[in-house]
Amino acid sequence: MAGRIRDEDVAEVRSRARIDEVVGSHVALRNAGSGSLKGLCPFHDEKTPSFQVTPARGFYYCFGCGEGGDVITFLQKVENLSFAEAVQQLADRVGVQLRYTDGQGPGPAPGLRLRVLAANKAAEEFFAEQLTSPDALAARQFLASRGFDRDAAEHFGIGYAPRDGRALSRHLQGRGFNEQELVRAGLVRERGGFDFFQGRLLWPIRDAGSSVLGFGGRRLYDDDRMPAKYLNTPETPVYKKSQVLYGLDLARTQIGKKGQAVVVEGYTDVMAAHLSGVDTAVASCGTAFGDDHARMLQRLMGGTDAFHGEVVFTFDGDAAGQAAALKVFKGDQHFIAQTYVAVEPSGLDPCDLRLQHGDAAVRELVGRRVPLYRFVMSNVLSQHDLDRADGRLQALRAAAPLVSSIRDTALVGGYARELAGLLGMDVEEVRAELARARRAPQPVRGGRADRDPAPEPEEGEEQRPPGTPMPPADDPRLDVERETLQLVVQRPDLFDAELGGLTPEHFTHPAYAGLLVAMRTALSREGGADWVGDVRAATDDPTVDQVAVALAVQPLRRPDPDQRYADMHVARVQLLAAGRRIADLKSRLQRTNPVEQTTRYNQMFTTLLELEAHRKELQVRSIGATD
Structure with a gap:
């Protein structure tokens, strides 16, 4: 181990x-x-x-x-x-060098990720230098044929991998990297020690912080032993193809500012879009655009009303493009933003469109975007003979579930009229079919209903015990308990070692009572400067852990509380607890016969008088009074 x-x-x-x-x-x-x-x-x-x-x-x-x-x-x-x-x-x-306790075997190599990133950066510089070499003529000719000059190549960091099968390996080992590091980085093949990329035009793939995670390479020579036109870095400690987007380092800021992301299909398309002024363009790398990519873009767009954001997909107008649009539609629930499709009727991709018709044509392509639902609906209708009555009915029945599933219900009425116009049918007949489609049980698109069953939790995965629910944040009955513990979490300096005399019995919610137990446990240990961390370490209950975090994050009702304010909250918690005890004791007194159970009755009555006196003291303390 x-x-x-x-x-x-x-x-x-x-x-x-x-x-x-x-x-x-x-x-x-x-x-x-x-x-x-x-x-x-x-x-x-x-x-x-x-x-x-x-x-x-x-x-x-x-x-x-x-x-x-x-x-x-x-x-x-x-x-x-x-x-x-x-x-x-x-x-x-x-920049922290990690150390490991002794185990039965060696631990992970310290700083491996850092070494992989450093090797990728050095490789990027090497490839960029090679692009100007005589051996890279074919690479430069390809770029020129796609409308990209030297400035464009430098802007996107494009490089060239020499046909010599060990050129990169020799260069990087001369820079202090060992072969195992280069293999883990996906730059050198494990068998034979040959460079992973040979004789290819290369695009560096970076994360949002501009760190080089890997590369995408295009085939240039007919005798290339790797038949794939495009070859990407294999999975590494830093490169996960389902979690990276090419061009994200250039587009991230503008995606956030404009609330828009344009998804194209290749590296040259990203280049063409950015050079044409569409500076929110990105592309997936070596895999289809998936759920993780969708969530990534959704988070980057942010905003208080993300329905105003938009994700625009560019597809060819052919059958493959239509199939791609349908696939996106099935996963559309991952977008809060509105989803659009930009299709070039001539079938040209953004790169060819720019090459043949200029930068403005690329901008116009994005400007002509249509809602994804409308594109898919038109595609469905095109599969039926609308000149026949039965064909129109079949088309309506096929399109109705699509229209009725539109997330923005305000659009449904407009689409109903549009669908009626496309079919040449009465709008009321279309609305009736949409109503039937809404009533019919439908599998959740892309949701749990049409996916594999949820996997069993992995060993060690945090699960919230069913007996320890999260306390509702909007329950006014818990306000005093919550705000008092929030003070203890954020301002422990206002409380003594006994936490003002608070005990778990003062709290009605089990999570809050558990948090107080964890606090007392943390106080009994020799803690450090991280009070919240000590409290979290003192509990094995994930619900209590999450409550501690929530109270640490939420702003205090009073930004600058003092000792008197803290004492008032402690007294309020104790006052409420005293009220509950008094109510319980009165109930028991009513059920006790003072003649037959005289001693028991008198003991309870004495306790009640003591509690009432204590409650009066707490009432005074709870309002901050001293008398």
Whole structure:
């Protein structure tokens, strides 16, 4: 078993990695006041932002779905990483050299991700230099034939892999990289030590922060032993093809500003779009555009009303393009933004369109976009003979489920009239068919109903015990309990070692009672400077852990609480608990016969008098009075 990362190194990574920067590379964040940032949650679909980040405390929390944690937790969940992988990635990012406890075998190579990224960067520079060499004539000719000059090549970092099968390997090993690192980076093949890319034109694929994750290479020579026209870096510690988009480093800022993303089909199409002024263009790399890509774009667009954002797909007008549009339609539930299709009737892709008709033609292509639903609906109608009555009826029945499934219900009426016009049918007949389609049970498009069953949780995966529910944030009966614990979480300096005398019995919700137990456990241990971290470490209940995070992130009702304010809240919690005890005791007194059970009755009555006196004291303290 490999060694475990040392606790002090994990703490160092957590303290150095700024949560606003890490989250901000995945989610568009906006200032929410009181030192907090807000954005659309990356873990569930929502129209208005309920995802909150508090940089000063190092936590995030979504008040919509209940996901929360620190910078390590966020990276684990958003990139589907293990704890160790997330720590390693952050360590590479902030320059922390990780150390491992002794295990039965060697631990992961420290800094592997950092070495892979460094090797990719050095490879990018090498390939770019090779593009000007005599050996790269075919590469330069290809670029020229596609309308790209030297400035364009430099702007996109395009390079050339020499036909010499070991040129890159020799160069990088001369720069201090060993063969195993180059193999792990996908730059050198494991068998034979040959360069992965040979005799190909190369595009560097970068993340939003401009780090080079991998490369895409185009075939140039007929005698290339790899028959595929395009060849991409294999899966590596930093390159996951389902999680990268070519051009994202150039388009990310504009996607956020304009609330628009244009999805094209290839590297040259991205280049043509950007050079034509469509600076929100991206493309998937070596795989079809998928769910992870959709979620990535949705998060980048952000905004308080993401229905005003749009994702535009460019497809050819042929059968393949129509099939691609239908595939996107099936996954359209992943977009909150409106989804559009831009089709060039001549069948030209953006690169050829720019080459033959200029930059304006590419901009006009995007400008002529039509709603995805309308494109798909027209495609469905074209498969039926609309000159025949039975053909029109069949077309209506085929199109009705599509129109009735439109997410923006305000558009349904307009599409009903449009569909009636296309079919030459009475609009009321079309509306009646749409109503029948809405009533009919339909499988959820792209949802759980037409997917494989949910996988069983993996070993070690956090699950919330069914007996420990999350306390509802909007329950006014829990306001005092919640606000008091929030003060303890965020301002422990206002409380003594006994937490003002609070006990779990003072709290009605089991999660809040559990949080107080965790606080007392944390106080009994020799903790460090991270109070919230100590509290989270003191509980095995994931619900209590999430409550601690939520209370750490949510702004205090009073930004600058003092000792008196904290004492008032403690007294209010105790006052409510005293009221519950008094009510319970009165109920028991009513059920007790004072003649037959005199001693028991007198004991309870004495206790009641003591409780009433204590309640009066708490009432005075709860309003901040001293007398």
